[in-house]
Amino acid sequence: EIAVRTAIGRGGVAVLTVPGDIGDQELPSDRPARLSVAGSANRPDDPVLDEAADALRDGGKVTMLVGRGARGAREDVLALAERLAAPMVLTLKAKEGFEGDNPYQVGQTGLIGNPAAAHAMDEADTLLLLGTDFPYREWYPEGKKVVQVDRVAEHIGRRVPVDVALAADVGPTVRGLLERLERRKDREHLDDAREKFGTWQQGQQRLAAPGHDRGLIGKVRSALDNRDHLVRPEALAAAVDALAADDAVFTSDTGMATVWLSRFVEMRGSRSLLGSYNLGSMANAMPQAIGAQLLDPERQVVAFCGDGGLGMLLGDLMTVRSRRLPVKLVVFDNQRLGMVKLEQEQAGLPEFGTELDNPDFAAVAEALGITGIRVSRAEELAEGVSRAFATPGPVLLDVLTNPEEIAVPAKPTIRQGWGFAIAKIRENLTSPGGP
Missing domain, CATH: 3.40.50.1220 (TPP-binding domain)
Known part of the structure; x- marks a missing residue:
């Protein structure tokens, strides 16, 4: 009881270690655990x-x-x-x-x-x-x-x-x-x-519109940054926001998945949000989703997973399966460590060491007995997201998203823009098999 109160009172991250000889002791029925901590109410003079x-x-x-x-x-x-x-x-x-x-x-x-x-x-x-x-x-x-x-x-x-x-x-x-x-x-x-x-929100919603790349501006932009016509991550995040419950628990991996959640998922109603926003841990979305679902089995839990983070902890899918946890794992599968790529390019460095050789995550999920849905084209997105949320039990939604999508900072600097331009020139001048 003292350990729990200390952890709650101090806040932040805590690890509670329970000795083995404590685990088999019984708590008398007339002596319930007393774990509550009264909130403080300090007021300045x-x-x-x-x-x-x-x-x-x-x-x-x-x-x-x-x-x-x-x-x-x-x-x-x-x-x-x-x-x-x-x-x-x-x-x-x-x-x-x-x-x-x-x-x-x-x-x-x-x-x-x-x-x-x-x-x-x-x-x-x-x-x-x-x-x-x-x-x-x-x-x-x-x-x-x-x-x-x-x-x-x-x-x-x-x-x-x-x-x-x-x-x-x-x-x-x-x-x-x-x-x-x-x-x-x-x-x-x-x-x-x-x-x-x-005004900024309206512009973001235009990017997230399913038919964005079919319009004139969208076609011009796609010719530069989405030649493979992959799904724009903005559209995926907006589609999830529209279908998720108003009391859903969202988790997000550190990196670009958090950017898209921040911009397109509204914490309306009694929605909750979990992430590693101070520690900047990698691969936290799925394990946090597992914990949230175990705590509240009846509540909808949605994880915004980066492909790099999901790949690190693929074994946790076995926990999802064995415990029959109805989590919805949304994978932003851009074949990249996206935030690292963006930081490299803003510094004027060509992309290096960020590409991922991903498997078909939906097929991996299916092999483990979890419903897997793979979306590779924008026209498949609405149906894929709808099916993911309509399917009972755990679902892994693997969406191939555009790796060239740029999350422009709140105050882009000339130095960042110049660095990005130089990085792109270097990337295009470097042959695929070159140094």
């Missing part, structure tokens, strides 16, 4: 709340960066966004809890983000960080006043210099700020960010 409220009131345009630590205070955080007329940039971990039915959110920033979120951060005069330790320092704009709320004191200021620090829980802190702030009349900053976010 009034002088610090006053200082933070003054900074937000007099700090010009405010943008909020909201993380997982704020998820327990959703309604209070939304009320604060309304009070401040502040666009809300979400970390990936905050998609669950804040993305659905939120008129203030503008998606993610960083490499997986979008231009509207980057614009909201750059154009702000003051940044309000709520329950986040977003680690990518280069995506914090310089020269802003920063107010940060985090119950872990050592998290404050380690990514960006902080002017007002509140080492406390988000919920009571935000309620204290609401008591001190009036509704801001000027909504231009919020409206501008939301408009840009809507």
